[in-house]
Amino acid sequence: MNKKRSFFKAFYHAWKGIQQFFLHDRNGRIHLGAAIATVMAGFVLHVSNIEWIVLLLCIAAVISLEMINAAIEKLCDMVHEAYHPTIKNIKDISAGAVLLVSIISVVIAAIIFIPKIMELL
Numbered sequence: 001m002n003k004k005r006s007f008f009k010a011f012y013h014a015w016k017g018i019q020q021f022f023l024h025d026r027n028g029r030i031h032l033g034a035a036i037a038t039v040m041a042g043f044v045l046h047v048s049n050i051e052w053i054v055l056l057l058c059i060a061a062v063i064s065l066e067m068i069n070a071a072i073e074k075l076c077d078m079v080h081e082a083y084h085p086t087i088k089n090i091k092d093i094s095a096g097a098v099l100l101v102s103i104i105s106v107v108i109a110a111i112i113f114i115p116k117i118m119e120l121l
């Protein structure tokens with residue numbers, strides 16, 4: 001297979017992964033909803049270019065980490081479905097990474113949005 005073909009094939013598989021996550025994963029749909037709400041708030045509250053960059057980076061960080069977390073969970077379930085302390089440790093650390101970035105993203109969103117909401121009141 002030539003390089004150009006394999007590049008498009010890899011792109012196609014990655015796109016299928018994104019589709020699978022947003023359509024069939026409960027957390028994927030929740031994160032997609034939160035991302036759409038954030039973007040809508042950005043338009044309504046007229047955020048600046050730099051604020052858009054920060055918000056989009058937060059959205060990308062949270063969603064991509066959640067995708068990796070979902071993949072790790074699936075791998076764990078395939079390798080060892082029954083209870084195992086190491087699986088617990090792996091899943092907890094993976095979920096903790098998502099929680100950490102999510103909390104920081106909420107704080108960043110609050111820093112950007114709250115003053116703009118206050119101005120409207």
Ligand SMILES: Nc1ncnc2c1ncn2[C@@H]1O[C@H](COP(=O)(O)OP(=O)(O)OP(=O)(O)O)[C@@H](O)[C@H]1O
Nearest residue numbers: 026027073080081082083084085087088091092095
């Ligand atoms: N096989 C296992 N062995 C030990 N602990 C597990 C195991 N499976 C799940 N757990 C524990 O349960 C928690 C939740 O795991 P689970 O796989 O249900 O993920 P989740 O956060 O509920 O994600 P989702 O909502 O996507 O299913 C883990 O963080 C871990 O503490």
